[in-house]
Amino acid sequence: MKPMKALAASAAITALLAGCASDVEPRFKPKELQSISASTQVEERWSESVGKGLGNATYPIEPALDGNTLFAADERGLVEALNTSNGDTRWEIELDNPVSSGLTAREGVLYLATRNGQVVAIDQSNGKVKWRTRVSSEVLAAPQPTTNLLIVQAVDGSVTALDRVSGDRQWTYRANMPALSLRSVGTPTAIDQVTFAGFANGHLAILDNRSGQQLSERTIAVSTGRNEVDRLVDVAGQPALTPDGRLFVTSYNGRTVALNAQNGETLWYKEMSSYHTPVLVGETLYVVDEASRLTAFDAGSGGELWTMDDLYGRSLTAPAYADGRIVVGDNEGYVHFIDADSGRLVGRTRIDKSGISVRPVTDGKRVYALANDGSLEALDIRP
Incomplete structure (x- = not known):
């Protein structure tokens, strides 16, 4: 199963978008x-x-750190907890489905997702699965916890809030997605009140965590160009939020923008393409x-x-x-x-x-x- 909704068809476009090794001349000569x-x-x-690492598709399975334990996984479903002092294995498990997302470790629980859209919560102390919940499609972005919710962004443009304790679905928001997008998905930034989620249409949505309703939206990157590849835009990175309410957002084929997180006011921006x-x-x-x-x-x-x-x-x-x-x-x-x-x-x-x-x-x-x-x-x- 391919790790995103719409991959480019040709080898040249695949190399351009995914950065995969190929015989195609790189866009930026190293x-x-x-x-x-x-x-x-x-x-x-x-x-x-x-295990076997990130696989041929180099799934973005970024490890997670919590205290003196490092959590890591491979694309086949192996999940390990390692002692940060010496690398000794505290526990390891084999999930039934291949892992596709980055890992998040918070308050005694490890969260990750699989290629079939299953979100998994694992007890950090012993590796036992606490719950599993299916969302609408494959997940590449690391799930993001708030005090009560787990926010999950999938490759089809949906953002789903799950109850952190039970995994029960609370709400789902769906963005309009273009036919062609990067082989990546933006990772949302979530606080108790709201979620900031970027999408492959170049927009950043601010969602009310009580209901999933969109409170506001900002355009970070505007699609221009003569062909589909030139018109690609994406808010593929995770927005960085400061305690005083500033939000820093990058975009592919767009801008790096500093926003006031409360009212969406642009504080400054730079023309810079980054995913x-x-x-x-x-x-x-x-x-x-x-x-x-x-x-x-x-x-x-x-x-x-x-x-x-x-x-x-x-x-x-x-x-x-x-x-x-x-x-x-x-x-x-x-x-x-x-x-x-x-x-x-x-x-x-x-x-x-x-x-x-x-x-x-x-x-x-x-x-x-x-x-x-x-x-x-x-x-x-x-x-």
Whole structure:
């Protein structure tokens, strides 16, 4: 079963949209890696193998961290809980259906979804399944919990709220989807009152979590161009929400936008195409664009602080942050460490040549990187 509603038919379009390896000339010719003056030392603390990895379709099965346990899964349905100190397996289970989504761990429960649209809640302490609920189609985005709900966005443009305790369906919202879209699905940002959900039509919807009714909608990317591929737009990353009510949203073939989350007012925007989730550190917003340039913006004004293009065309993951460094993986399996203040490359290590397509997970200090073949490494960075 293919992992999205409408995949492009030709190999060329598939390579363009999915970033899959093929004989097609890449849209952004990757730069060769250059030697660097590595001021950051990267040490492998432990390594493990997570089943068969992400599969040929490189499902976005990003691991999840909760306390001293790291949760990881493979595309065939293996789910593991690992001790973060030494990589020892606390428990593992085999689900009946292949896993397709990123993982979310919160308050003693692990949430994930499968290719047949089944959402699964697992007890973090012992690996026992607490409940299963079917939604309308396959799920790629990691389910997002609020205090009482679990918000699930599926590839058909639906957003479903489930009761976190029972899995019972509370409401479903459906967006109008274009015939052709990226091989990705936006991950919603959910708080108790509302859910912010981006879609392949370039819109961001704000949904009332009591009823699922749309409260408002903002256009983040406008479809233009002479053919279907040129007209592709998508809000494919997860919006970043600040405690003071600012929302930062990226879009493919569109803009990076800062909004007032309460009234939808645009605070600033930049013309920048990105299908990645941004990361906000203090008052600096870091965005990886579609060509794998990393840019740091002043979150208040939108002013550009620096842009790093040393990794241009290398199909970078979404960025993560650890101890003063921005961390990204690339399609050759390297993990790169970039000084968050200057944008200078300060370290790198290689996990596996199968490549890295899911964002590294960090606790602010240690980095956990999962390669496409299932190779998982815990990395300590010094100084």
